Amino acid sequence: MNRFVLIASALIFSFVAAYAASSPSSERAASARGNQTAPDVQKTVVVTVDDLPGALPGNDYALGDLKVLQKINRGIPAALKAHHAWAVGFVNERKLQVWGERDARAELLQMWLDDGLTLGNHTYEHLSFNSTTVQKFEDETIRGEVVTRVLMKNAGQTEKYFRHPYLNTGATAADKAAFEQFLKDRDYVIAPVTIEDGDYAFNDVLSYAREKKDKKLEARAKQAYLEYVDQVFDYFEKDALADFNRPIPQIFLVHDNEINLEMLDAVLTKLERRGYKFISLDQALADPAYATPDLYVGEGMSWLDKWKIALNQKIEKDKGPDLPDWTQKIFDKMRAEEQKNNY
Numbered sequence: 001m002n003r004f005v006l007i008a009s010a011l012i013f014s015f016v017a018a019y020a021a022s023s024p025s026s027e028r029a030a031s032a033r034g035n036q037t038a039p040d041v042q043k044t045v046v047v048t049v050d051d052l053p054g055a056l057p058g059n060d061y062a063l064g065d066l067k068v069l070q071k072i073n074r075g076i077p078a079a080l081k082a083h084h085a086w087a088v089g090f091v092n093e094r095k096l097q098v099w100g101e102r103d104a105r106a107e108l109l110q111m112w113l114d115d116g117l118t119l120g121n122h123t124y125e126h127l128s129f130n131s132t133t134v135q136k137f138e139d140e141t142i143r144g145e146v147v148t149r150v151l152m153k154n155a156g157q158t159e160k161y162f163r164h165p166y167l168n169t170g171a172t173a174a175d176k177a178a179f180e181q182f183l184k185d186r187d188y189v190i191a192p193v194t195i196e197d198g199d200y201a202f203n204d205v206l207s208y209a210r211e212k213k214d215k216k217l218e219a220r221a222k223q224a225y226l227e228y229v230d231q232v233f234d235y236f237e238k239d240a241l242a243d244f245n246r247p248i249p250q251i252f253l254v255h256d257n258e259i260n261l262e263m264l265d266a267v268l269t270k271l272e273r274r275g276y277k278f279i280s281l282d283q284a285l286a287d288p289a290y291a292t293p294d295l296y297v298g299e300g301m302s303w304l305d306k307w308k309i310a311l312n313q314k315i316e317k318d319k320g321p322d323l324p325d326w327t328q329k330i331f332d333k334m335r336a337e338e339q340k341n342n343y
Contacts, residue, residue, distance in 0.1 A: 167300025
């Protein structure tokens, strides 16, 4: 099941929908909708990259091999730069804390800044807010900015973007509100996501294929990844029309991993052929759609679904493209084996 398409409980939905319908924020959300725009409207997208300095196969918390990470963090910024795609990379600073490699791992982040990109906070350890106290999650955020803020200051930038791991924004409305105020007090802006492409699963399959020395499976994983990109963009473009009756700037999530080291150029080319222009996160967030209140509480999902509560629409369970069955099976197997090995 696609992790973007989980449903909020009926109780939460009925309460917040009733609240939204009667609130001023509902009027602001409605104003973002308007009439359908002309079919030749310029489509725009922001590329955001999670889990710097490296998202490793099988394990969200793995520190990774330095030489592999150096290849990833040279190649992905280079692909972005080649397509004139401004991007923000969201950092888990725990992955910098390897004895004897701290400076070299900090240099991985510097590569992004040297290529004119920017960095954001993805917490220290990539914990889920939905299973963590507010105080612990605030501590994770502060620990997650120590090195990044210094590097960005030296580069003439200020760290301001925050992304929740797993897109989990809190287990309760109270926790969610408390943490959002914490972010506001620290001058952070939440980076929403409207589209992700399942690259973490295809990355696991790619690693599995190489472990088995299966060239056919390796090629199949890459091709399936590109096909899935089209499927998720088809789906969420239609979802944006359902929410706002017009295209909106999309915020696209990929990960800092090996499959994107090899395939991001092809992914960005595909988006260009779909008619997309690459823009900055600030430009996307300036669109009135992003002023729509996020009233959703539950497991992580696309903001295009979260916003449906404020827009008095129904969040439909199990909607959206699923990963290919064979990909899902290999992904589940690798994650289960990794979990077993860690206990």
